[in-house]
Amino acid sequence: MNIFKRIASFCTVIFGVLILTFLLIHLVPGDPVEVMLGESASTADRVQLREDLGLNQPLIRQFGNYLSKLSAADFGQSIHTKTPIIELIKSRYPATLKLAFLSLIIGLSIGIPLGIYAALKAGKWQDLIVTLVSVRLSAMPAFWLGPMLMLIFAVWLGWLPVSGMESNTSIVLPALTLGFGLSAILTRMTRTSLLEVLNDDYIRTARAKGLTEPNVIIRHALRAALLPIITIVGLQMGSLLAGTVITETIFSWDGIGRLLVESIEKRDYPVTQACVLVVALSYVLVNLFTDILYRFADPRVKFAS
Amino acid sequence: MVAVLAGRLLQLSPNQIDLNAILSLPNAHYLLGADDLGRSILARLLRGVEVSFTVAIVVTLVTMTIGVFVGLIAGFFGGKVDRLLMQITDIFLAFPGILLAIAFAAVLGPGLVNLMIALCITGWVSYARLTRGQTLSLRNRQHVQAAESLGASVPRLIIKHILPLLASILVVEATYSLASVMIAEASLSFLGLGIQSPNASWGAMLRDGVRYMLVAPHYVLIVGLSLMSLILAINLGGDYLRDKFDVRTEK
Numbered sequence: 199m200n201i202f203k204r205i206a207s208f209c210t211v212i213f214g215v216l217i218l219t220f221l222l223i224h225l226v227p228g229d230p231v232e233v234m235l236g237e238s239a240s241t242a243d244r245v246q247l248r249e250d251l252g253l254n255q256p257l258i259r260q261f262g263n264y265l266s267k268l269s270a271a272d273f274g275q276s277i278h279t280k281t282p283i284i285e286l287i288k289s290r291y292p293a294t295l296k297l298a299f300l301s302l303i304i305g306l307s308i309g310i311p312l313g314i315y316a317a318l319k320a321g322k323w324q325d326l327i328v329t330l331v332s333v334r335l336s337a338m339p340a341f342w343l344g345p346m347l348m349l350i351f352a353v354w355l356g357w358l359p360v361s362g363m364e365s366n367t368s369i370v371l372p373a374l375t376l377g378f379g380l381s382a383i384l385t386r387m388t389r390t391s392l393l394e395v396l397n398d399d400y401i402r403t404a405r406a407k408g409l410t411e412p413n414v415i416i417r418h419a420l421r422a423a424l425l426p427i428i429t430i431v432g433l434q435m436g437s438l439l440a441g442t443v444i445t446e447t448i449f450s451w452d453g454i455g456r457l458l459v460e461s462i463e464k465r466d467y468p469v470t471q472a473c474v475l476v477v478a479l480s481y482v483l484v485n486l487f488t489d490i491l492y493r494f495a496d497p498r499v500k501f502a503s
Numbered sequence: 504m505v506a507v508l509a510g511r512l513l514q515l516s517p518n519q520i521d522l523n524a525i526l527s528l529p530n531a532h533y534l535l536g537a538d539d540l541g542r543s544i545l546a547r548l549l550r551g552v553e554v555s556f557t558v559a560i561v562v563t564l565v566t567m568t569i570g571v572f573v574g575l576i577a578g579f580f581g582g583k584v585d586r587l588l589m590q591i592t593d594i595f596l597a598f599p600g601i602l603l604a605i606a607f608a609a610v611l612g613p614g615l616v617n618l619m620i621a622l623c624i625t626g627w628v629s630y631a632r633l634t635r636g637q638t639l640s641l642r643n644r645q646h647v648q649a650a651e652s653l654g655a656s657v658p659r660l661i662i663k664h665i666l667p668l669l670a671s672i673l674v675v676e677a678t679y680s681l682a683s684v685m686i687a688e689a690s691l692s693f694l695g696l697g698i699q700s701p702n703a704s705w706g707a708m709l710r711d712g713v714r715y716m717l718v719a720p721h722y723v724l725i726v727g728l729s730l731m732s733l734i735l736a737i738n739l740g741g742d743y744l745r746d747k748f749d750v751r752t753e754k
Contacts, residue, residue: 207593214594218603225610233612337738339686341693341706342730345713345723353720360717440600444690448713459694462609474598474606481599 208486215482219475220264223251223467234277234465247277251468273472278464283472286457291476294446294453297372298438302431304377305384310427312381313388314415320393328385336382340441344375344448361450372449376441380434387430391423398422425492432488436481443477544722547703548729554698555705558615559684562622563677569623570630571673575661577631578638589635595628601687608696618697622687626680633676634669641665678741682734689730705730 226233231248251274252260267274273283316328348371352360359365395401396419404414443455450456454473461469577588595603607621641647647664655664691697692706700707705726712723 207590210590211593211597214590215597218594218598219606222606222610225607227611334735334738337682337734338731339690339734341690341709342727342734345709345716346727348713349716349720349723349727353716436599440602443602443605444693447694458605462605462694462696467610470606470609474602477602478598482597 204486204489208482211482212479215475215478216265216268217261219471219478220261222471222474224257226467230467234467236465250274273475274468276461276469277466283469286469287454287472287476290452290454290457293451294439294442294455297369297376297442297446297451297453298435300369300373301376301380301438302435304373305380305434306431308377308381309384310388313385314392314420316385316389317392317396318415320389325389329389332382332385336379336386338379340375340379340444341448343378344372344445347371347375348448361448368449368451372445372451375445375448376438379441380438383430383434384427387427388423391426392419395419395422429488429492432484432491435484435488439477439481544708544725547708548705548726551703551705551708552733554615554702555685555688558619558622558688558698559681562619562626562684562688563680565619565623566626566680567630567673567677570627570632571634571666571669573627573631574634574636575638575665578635579642579657579661579665581639581642585635588631592628592631595625598625601625601690604687604691605694605696608691613696613699615698615702618688618691621691622684626684626687629680630673630676633672637669637672638665641668675741675744678737678744682737682741685737686734705733 223230231244231251231253232239235243235247248254252263255263271284273287275282276286312328312332316325319325319328348360351358351371358370359368362368401414401419404418405411409418442453443458445451446453446455447459454476458470458473458477461467461473573588573592577585598606604621604625607624608618611617611621642665647660650660650664688697689704689706689709692704693710695707695710697706698704708726709723709730712726716723
């Protein structure tokens with residue numbers, strides 16, 4: 199029942215997101231057509247663009263058209279290159295997904311082991327250092343971490359390419375930029391949730407049974423601690439997606455975030471609108487998915503097996 | 504604050520161009536070197552902090568006012584009003600991170616005022632959520648109910664009996680939001696959407712630093728290290744305030 203409720207509220211949120219992104223173009227101060235084409239454009243071009251964007255029609259009609267076009271996966275076309283926007287998104291989205299996925303793997307493979315380590319050494323100096331570094335690192339924004347990593351690994355050490363997508367190793371620096379921030383948050387989360395579980399009775403029982411310590415940690419404690427971690431990963435996918443906008447710009451990674459920034463620079467607002475919509479929808483979908491996953495993954499059912 | 508005061512006292516000229524000093528290394532005249540137009544990096548960093556603080560304080564005050572107002576109404580009246588307002592905050596929260604601020608800043612056009620508008624439109628949601636949650640529980644406290652049964656009006660109930668109890672939580676939230684607004688401002692300026700040249704901004708300086716990284720790595724390094732110290736300082740300040748005011752740290 200809960201899931202149906204969740205999906206219903208999901209639908210209203212999606213509708214709201216559609217309204218907000220639709221309204222974006224109407225928030226342009228003055229005449230959007232003028233802003234997009236610049237002052238030198240001919241009158242014929244302006245009339246044509248106004249017609250293309252349907253800006254002559256009443257707002258409600260425009261929104262209706264927007265929705266019916268979207269339902270046919272039609273985002274309109276770029277003002278400057280006249281390419282259908284759906285093609286642009288199709289060509290850029292995989293790069294963003296690849297980047298986000300690799301960052302997630304980096305984040306998980308650093309964050310979880312480090313969190314376990316900190317929890318096992320709770321209160322000792324190792325724990326203090328790990329916690330201090332992860333707290334401070336997670337406060338640093340991507341537009342700081344990116345240039346710093348670039349300076350160290352690409353400019354000074356020369357191990358990795360500065361930017362672009364030509365080489366196979368081009369993805370390493372942007373993925374590290376996003377992955378480090380994620381790993382810092384995961385470290386703290388793993389540490390906290392593992393510490394909570396470690397004091398439970400069943401862990402004492404497991405130890406009393408004479409199970410080896412790695413067995414107790416991995417088979418018993420970590421399984422229970424993993425649930426909050428799933429939620430955090432789901433929630434963090436959002437900042438990962440938003441982080442790609444800045445990270446892709448720093449490293450000239452041709453994903454959807456860079457497409458967004460480029461479209462803003464060129465005042466190609468239909469493209470801007472589409473990018474914002476696609477990123478927001480991805481985020482909402484990931485959240486819904488995490489939520490459903492979490493509800494299905496009842497820890498007590500697992501422990502019975 | 505030290506940085507802002509220092510900037511004022513030294514009467515620096517952050518916009519003065521010295522063509523002989525373009526991208527020069529730190530020296531006696533330019534303590535932290537000069538940028539791509541031969542302007543003093545130190546002077547621009549100090550001016551940038553000032554601008555950034557101003558933006559952060561204005562945006563925090565505006566978003567707090569709007570958010571607290573919305574939150575109080577939602578929490579106090581409950582029911583349909585609450586559901587509608589929370590549905591609206593849900594929609595704003597459906598945009599990850601600063602994506603919505605990027606979108607607003609993009610369509611409004613670059614500039615200081617538009618940047619603040621974009622940050623205000625997107626920033627009130629967290630205050631609304633926080634206030635609403637607190638108000639919901641405060642609404643049923645005995646002292647509020649007692650005042651209500653004595654015939655106190657709704658504005659009086661809210662201002663005299665609920666708002667004072669929210670103050671400490673809001674102060675703590677505000678210090679964190681100061682930091683996050685500063686980061687958001689810098690992110691937008693980094694993308695070229697915020698503060699425009701010749702005004703100084705750390706985000707824009709970092710972007711220029713990246714652009715000239717191969718010829719003048721000291722530029723990006725100096726701005727980066729300064730940014731790191733600033734963010735650490737703000738966070739430590741926020742932690743200190745939280746320890747002082749907040750009871751929630753117990754958990």
